[in-house]
Each structure stands twice: as structure tokens, then as C-alpha cells.
Amino acid sequence: MEYHNPVMLEECIEAMDIQSGGIYVDVTFGGGGHSKRILSELGDAGRLIVFDQDSDALEQADIRDSKLTFVASNFRYLKRFLDYHECIPVDGILADLGVSSHQFDDVDRGFSFRDQTKRLDMRMNVGQQLDAVAVLNNYDEQQLADVFYYFGELRNAKVLAKAIVKERKSRALITVGDLLSVVETVVKGMSNKFLAQLFQAVRIEVNGEMEVLKEMLLAAGEVLKPGGRLVVMSYHSLEDRIVKNYLKTGNVEGRIIKDEFGNIFRPFRLVNKKTTTPDALEISKNPRARSAKLRVAEKI
Ligand SMILES: C[S@@+](CC[C@H](N)C(=O)[O-])C[C@H]1O[C@@H](n2cnc3c(N)ncnc32)[C@H](O)[C@@H]1O
Structure with a gap:
């Protein structure tokens, strides 16, 4: 390829x-x-x-x-x-x-939502500490909502941030599938467009x-x-x-x-x-x- x-x-x-x-x-x-x-x-x-x-x-x-x-x-x-x-x-x-x-096609890099088993990584520089797991599990609700809204232009940024913060009280979000299962609870019929915007937002934050x-x-x-x-x-x-x-x-x-x-x-x-x-x-x-x-x- x-x-x-x-x-x-x-x-x-x-x-x-x-x-x-x-x-x-x-x-x-x-x-x-x-x-x-x-x-x-x-x-x-x-x-x-x-x-x-x-x-x-x-x-x-x-x-x-x-x-x-x-x-x-x-x-x-x-x-x-x-x-x-x-x-x-x-x-x-x-x-x-x-x-x-x-970077996008190598599903191990975690930039794409195609393979649910993969770790949420999204670092362009793999030597960097901050990855998508850290963003999704450590940012507070307001910080997450800001990332989704400003970098993904998602209208339901606040609802999604709230659902993620609630879910991670019982388990950490590690894989693409973990994230998608939370998104599913708040977004009816997750479209590829929505997921692309969400993944773009997290990627932009991870890589500054x-x-x-x-x-x-x-x-x-x-x-x-x-x-x-x-x-x-x-x-x-x-x-x-x-x-x-x-x-x-x-x-x-x-x-x-x-x-x-x-x-x-x-x-x-x-x-x-x-x-x-x-x-x-x-x-x-x-x-x-x-x-x-x-x-x-x-x-x-
Ligand atoms: C769209 S691709 C460039 C493709 C290239 N023009 C070509 O024709 O093959 C972007 C590349 O820039 C690198 N990149 C993105 N942001 C960067 C940054 N802040 N510093 C250094 N490299 C960066 C990515 O790792 C990626 O390999």
C-alpha cells in the first residue's frame, strides 16, 4: 500500500x-x-x-x-x-x-475508528507522553467538552463529555470500542461523519x-x-x-x-x-x- x-x-x-x-x-x-x-x-x-x-x-x-x-x-x-x-x-x-x-490506515496507531480492538493512541510522535487514552480518561468534563466543541465542532459536546466522565467512573476507556460504546449511548445512529469529527477533535488535542x-x-x-x-x-x-x-x-x-x-x-x-x-x-x-x-x- x-x-x-x-x-x-x-x-x-x-x-x-x-x-x-x-x-x-x-x-x-x-x-x-x-x-x-x-x-x-x-x-x-x-x-x-x-x-x-x-x-x-x-x-x-x-x-x-x-x-x-x-x-x-x-x-x-x-x-x-x-x-x-x-x-x-x-x-x-x-x-x-x-x-x-x-498513519490513518495503520489501525494500530489508533487514529481510525475502523478497528474497535485498538488502543486509543493517536500520537504522531510515539515518543510523546500524552495520548488519546490520557485525554479521554484524565481531562475533566469541561475540558473534554471544549475539545469536542472547538476541535470537532460537535454540537452535543457537553452531553458526550458528561457520558464519558460517568462511564469512566466504572472502567477506563482504553480501546476504540470502549469509546464507541459510550458514544452509542448518547448519539443515535452514530454516523461516520460524526465519528470522524470526534476522532479529529481528540487527535488535534493529543498532538497540540x-x-x-x-x-x-x-x-x-x-x-x-x-x-x-x-x-x-x-x-x-x-x-x-x-x-x-x-x-x-x-x-x-x-x-x-x-x-x-x-x-x-x-x-x-x-x-x-x-x-x-x-x-x-x-x-x-x-x-x-x-x-x-x-x-x-x-x-x-
Ligand atoms: C499529510 S502528511 C504529509 C504528506 C506529504 N506531503 C507527502 O506527500 O507524502 C503529514 C505529515 O506531517 C507530519 N506532521 C504533522 N504535524 C507535524 C508537526 N507538528 N511536526 C512534524 N511533523 C508533523 C505527520 O507525521 C505526517 O507524516
């Missing part, structure tokens, strides 16, 4: 505007689909620094190329590692957010996805050279809102900042004013691409 099918590959490569001697960063290496194409556009003087916090990504990467540097770390440390590898400023940064097909995205974007603005490209592909509205705010205003809250003369501070020029989305052919071949939204901006 393919590790991961790269989404909007041509669109991303075009958006990066690759110069053969430039320095580029792929903060989400995954199966290396985008990275391989970036490498093929680079000449001998070019460099590509890639990040992935999942050791599986590193293990399956069969690229031998002197232009490539692999950083087995969270992209929240973007600036620190680029500094260490002496490659600031950079010409372009690509982020293809979320989990890979490999919103916080690390914000940190990475702020760092990206600091390490890109003027004219450098920031290319971000997101898969749900929470991520996309943060990316849009940052590209438009230079801060993740979307606050308009003016100088003393009233001029609006704009650190980026938007290359695509609206998001770019995959065409019908790509979606038919790769259903995971369905929710992808690409934003491209150039550092001023």
Missing part, C-alpha cells in the same frame, strides 16, 4: 516557485511525495530541509540525496533547526498539514495541532527571505482560519495592525486570493484530497 499519495502535487510545486539553487523546507515530509518533486527541481547548489515528528516517515524515506537534510522533530522548532543547519533565510516553505494516509501550527507560521514569517513563498495545505476550517489570518495580517488572530500613519501592516502578498482546491479527477482518485485547501503567499 502507498505510504501517502501527495495532494495537489503540481499546484504545490508551481506555488513554491522553485529556484534551482534555493533553500526550501518541507515541514511535513510524510511519504516524501512533495519532497521528491522539490528535489527534482533543485540543482547541485539547492537544499531541502524536511521535518517529520513520526519515526515511520523517516524509516520509509528511501531518498539518498546530498541536498536533503532530515529533521526528526516537530515543526514548531522550525527556526531553531534551520538556524542549527545554517540555512536562514529560506526561499520557500511547504506545509501539508494533518496526518498521512499511512493548533498550537504548533501557530508557532510554525510565526517562525516561517521570520525565516523566509523577501519574495520567499509560504505554501500551506489544510484539511479543516479550524486550520484554514489560522492560516488565512496569519497570511492576511501577520498574526494568527487576524488582528489588523496599523502603523503611525494608518497603513495596514501586511507581511505577505497573497498569491492566490482564494484557496486552491483539488479538481474532480484528483478527488475521484484520492478521496482524502476532498477537503484540501491550498493557500499561497509571498513574503514582502
Whole structure:
């Protein structure tokens, strides 16, 4: 099975505007689909620094190329590692957010609700302590409701949190099946859509996805050279809102900042004013691409 099918590959490569001697960063290496194409556009003087916090990504990467540097770390440390590898400023940064097909399809990782016997894990970095078992068994009712509501946009977040807290008084929730059996008591006819939103919410919390995205974007603005490209592909509205705010205003809250003369501070020029989305052919071949939204901006 393919590790991961790269989404909007041509669109991303075009958006990066690759110069053969430039320095580029792929903060989400995954199966290396985008990275391989970036490498093929680079000449001998070019460099590509890639990040992935999942050791599986590193293990399956069969690229031998002197232009490539692999950083087995969270992209929240973007600036620190680029500094260490002496490659600031950079010409372009690509982020293809979320989990890979490999992470999702490997049921032992606990990201999917397909196999009820599996442990609720959901860590991209298996060296990290916090996993889904810890979130579901240790968070208080309000914290759980917030996770379900803000990260899964579930309307019955409070009811579900209450049911989980009640159930775990008699037994810990360890497996996918344990969680589904509680959900069943409060949600009639659990749809796949509902479960996908619930699992997304827990996954986002386990991996701190919103916080690390914000940190990475702020760092990206600091390490890109003027004219450098920031290319971000997101898969749900929470991520996309943060990316849009940052590209438009230079801060993740979307606050308009003016100088003393009233001029609006704009650190980026938007290359695509609206998001770019995959065409019908790509979606038919790769259903995971369905929710992808690409934003491209150039550092001023
Ligand atoms: C959607 S996949 C990227 C797929 C890749 N573009 C390709 O074509 O094969 C996302 C990858 O980024 C990694 N990832 C997600 N968030 C990360 C973070 N904060 N730091 C480092 N890696 C991260 C995941 O482990 C996963 O392997």
C-alpha cells in the first residue's frame, strides 16, 4: 500500500516557485511525495530541509540525496533547526498539514475508528507522553467538552463529555470500542461523519495541532527571505482560519495592525486570493484530497 499519495502535487510545486539553487523546507515530509518533486527541481547548489515528528516517515524515506537534510522533530522548532543547519533565510516553505494516509490506515496507531480492538493512541510522535487514552480518561468534563466543541465542532459536546466522565467512573476507556460504546449511548445512529469529527477533535488535542501550527507560521514569517513563498495545505476550517489570518495580517488572530500613519501592516502578498482546491479527477482518485485547501503567499 502507498505510504501517502501527495495532494495537489503540481499546484504545490508551481506555488513554491522553485529556484534551482534555493533553500526550501518541507515541514511535513510524510511519504516524501512533495519532497521528491522539490528535489527534482533543485540543482547541485539547492537544499531541502524536511521535518517529520513520526519515526515511520523517516524509516520509509528511501531518498539518498546530498541536498536533503532530515529533521526528526516537530515543526514548531522550525527556526531553531534551520538556524542549527545554517540555512536562514529560506526561499520557500511547504506545509501539508494533518496526518498521512499511512498513519490513518495503520489501525494500530489508533487514529481510525475502523478497528474497535485498538488502543486509543493517536500520537504522531510515539515518543510523546500524552495520548488519546490520557485525554479521554484524565481531562475533566469541561475540558473534554471544549475539545469536542472547538476541535470537532460537535454540537452535543457537553452531553458526550458528561457520558464519558460517568462511564469512566466504572472502567477506563482504553480501546476504540470502549469509546464507541459510550458514544452509542448518547448519539443515535452514530454516523461516520460524526465519528470522524470526534476522532479529529481528540487527535488535534493529543498532538497540540493548533498550537504548533501557530508557532510554525510565526517562525516561517521570520525565516523566509523577501519574495520567499509560504505554501500551506489544510484539511479543516479550524486550520484554514489560522492560516488565512496569519497570511492576511501577520498574526494568527487576524488582528489588523496599523502603523503611525494608518497603513495596514501586511507581511505577505497573497498569491492566490482564494484557496486552491483539488479538481474532480484528483478527488475521484484520492478521496482524502476532498477537503484540501491550498493557500499561497509571498513574503514582502
Ligand atoms: C499529510 S502528511 C504529509 C504528506 C506529504 N506531503 C507527502 O506527500 O507524502 C503529514 C505529515 O506531517 C507530519 N506532521 C504533522 N504535524 C507535524 C508537526 N507538528 N511536526 C512534524 N511533523 C508533523 C505527520 O507525521 C505526517 O507524516
